[in-house]
Amino acid sequence: MKPAEEYILKQPEPYRSILLHVQAVVELTIPELQLLYKYKIPFFYYGKKPFLYLNASHKKQFVDVAFFKGYQLTLHQDKLIDEGRTLVKSLHYTSLEEIDNQVITDLLFEQWKLIK
Numbered sequence: 783m784k785p786a787e788e789y790i791l792k793q794p795e796p797y798r799s800i801l802l803h804v805q806a807v808v809e810l811t812i813p814e815l816q817l818l819y820k821y822k823i824p825f826f827y828y829g830k831k832p833f834l835y836l837n838a839s840h841k842k843q844f845v846d847v848a849f850f851k852g853y854q855l856t857l858h859q860d861k862l863i864d865e866g867r868t869l870v871k872s873l874h875y876t877s878l879e880e881i882d883n884q885v886i887t888d889l890l891f892e893q894w895k896l897i898k
Contacts, residue, residue, distance in 0.1 A: 785819035790836070797838035800845040800875050804836060807883055811890045828897055834890075848872035849889060851896045857888045 783791075790801040801824070808815060808826055815826040815833055826834040837846040849855060852862060852871025862871040873889075875881055 784817070786817045786824035789819060789822075789824055793838045796877055797840070797845055799878050800881065801836055801838060803878055803881060804845070804847050804875075804886065807886050808834065808890060811887050812894055828894075831897055833893065833897060844874040844876045846872045846874060847886070849893050851893045854896050855889060855892050857892050858885050861885055862889075 790798060790805065792798075793801060805817070805824070809817070812828075815828055818825050818827055820832075820835075824836045825832055832850045834850065835846075835848045837848065839846055848870045849862075849872065850870060852864070852867075853869055855862065855871065861873060863874055864871050873886070
């Protein structure tokens with residue numbers, strides 16, 4: 783098993799379900815992305831370019847879906863959180879029910895256009 787997949791599967795609920803769901807949405811939306819394990823968390827890369835990372839924040843009790851070109855994204859700014867970061871903006875999820883696949887898909891496609 784790959785380290786990124788192992789990270790996801792070892793998470794307690796609800797983190798595991800959220801991570802698996804987001805992973806599936808990402809892989810179905812942009813199959814050209816490669817899931818790697820960097821800095822002890824799952825990262826999606828396009829070639830050598832970081833695209834998105836997933837982090838289960840147990841301390842803050844949410845899954846962080848972080849877009850590397852977050853500050854260049856224009857869609858769904860009302861849902862993206864910067865937390866004082868200079869490049870990255872992210873979506874935070876505490877349950878499967880609050881995930882809006884269309885929001886994730888929209889942001890994936892917008893970032894895809896920026897990175898290519």
